[in-house]
Amino acid sequence: FPDKYDSYLYVNNKKIRADLQKALRDALRICLSHISQHHPGIRAEKATKICYYRECGYDDEQIIDKIIEEEYPAFIAQIETAVKQRESRFRSPQNSAKIGCFTESVQSKYMWDRYGGGYKGFALEYDLRDCIFRYNNLSLNINLFPIIYTDQRPDVTLDEGNIHTYEFFKQAEDKRWFEHLCAHIYINQVYWYRAYLYKDRREYEHEHEWRMLYYNLDNEDNYEFIPDVGCLKAIYYGPDIEDEDKNKLHEIAISRGIKEYAVSIDYDSPKYDLKISSFDL
Template identity: 25%
Template sequence: MWPVDQYGAILMCEVWVDELMGMISGRELSLDAIRSAQDLKYANFPVSLYKYRVVNQYSLSNLANATLYLAAANAFNDPYDSAVSFDPLFGETYAGSLSDAIGLSAERRSEILNGPDPMRAVLEEMLKVSGQVVESAQLDVIQSVMSERHEVMKAEIVTGMNERLRSSYKVCSLTERLDSLPLWAHYADNHKGFAMEYDFKNLPFDNIMSYMLWPVRYRGIFNAADMLKGVRVGMNFNNLFALVAALHKSSDWAYEQEWRLVLPDGEAEQARNFDAPLKAVHLGTNISSDDERLVRESARIANVPVFKMRLIPHRFSMESVG
């Protein structure tokens, strides 16, 4: 189910996931496309998904109340989580945009942009229009400053959009893996925590959690240029492009085999808990007796069974046992 690249890294690049992303990544988005995408992912829901937790008052509350907490993406450990990439000029050069601003003829514009130093040539044209005379050394400084400032401006546009996106969408990360040693180490306090098991597959199609649950695609940061190019107020627009961004991550994270609950509810809305289909809880191999008692008590309130992970040293693996 999980293909690997030439270095042996797990990649979630199944045909159905690519097909799913194609359905929701178009410049415009129809209701039929959304319904088809929901149908496709619902048919591919895993039998179980897991949430690794450290033992604390928040995780014990989620366990006892059978809930999951959706947080803003800017609170996550991946600085690129839910971010997009795009060129604010959409392929146009700085020299090209400046040449448009001073109204050059098509012939002269083409000549400049195909010349050896388009930026320098455009600046010289701008000086001609203004009637100013600037020495070559001064023009070198002007060109350098303008080019540097332009790059800063482009970065600020992309950064500003990503800050808004990452604070707007609320996300909860889950995984198909219960037997992942790194996940237990990274997210469950070095095996001293626990993992909550959820059954989304048996939820009704029209349940809000079914709508919010999506697979992650490990193809790097999402390039939104095709979606954003030429967009104007009042135009039809795929307003779920930020959802697509939230479902793209670097292949460095592919070992997590992640699914995500994603809620596009805006910056003003607070992160919060949602009822979730809790199925069982699994204790880490290094959990303390005191923490085990607390987890078992919360599981009793939630009325779900408790299992414990067991190491299998000769296989360098682990399994959950009753």
């Protein structure tokens, strides 16, 4: 993406660190309670260490402090690194997410200048109203979303914190801790789509962008896996397109039954609107 902030979400790492420490403390309190009650299923190694600390005269909160200090400082400290890895994955060419970008109006001069090769390119018109259902019938999980233009980056601290905490307890191999955690946190499945749907209102709202998102988990390198399901309706030739390019595209349009239009300056009107007319080779 040309926009450096595209899919670059805001995460408060300090809050995640504090929340994780709280989650650890809560889990350890449950663990100490289970040991006091001789609850079955407690890991022997953990129970032995806690009983030793108790024999040394430590109270429960002091024991929790020692366990966190001894066993979890590295994990808590790596939060920022883990978050940055996820952030970079959103913008990496190796990302399994495939994204198609659309705008609402073929008469946008800004879009022709920035994305249409300075009026030397062409635009394609799609009717996507029924396409999502057609893709679903092909068992392809493809979705279409409008870009959300905001004044600030979306705060995904809660989502990232939940993911980080969930992954830790999943790897901790303590079933009771994991079950306790799953009952208290929520992994937002829409998060993996939301990441691509926010842009700076002041700089980009005039683009009126929509995005088609498809996660190709089977083949990250295959960008041609999304088939044409009859959504392409027309092609618009920029006013400065090269004749060679126009002729090639015209042949394709004829073979596919795609309508053709020419984009030009409207010399007969005082307005700044681009003129759209039927194409005549």
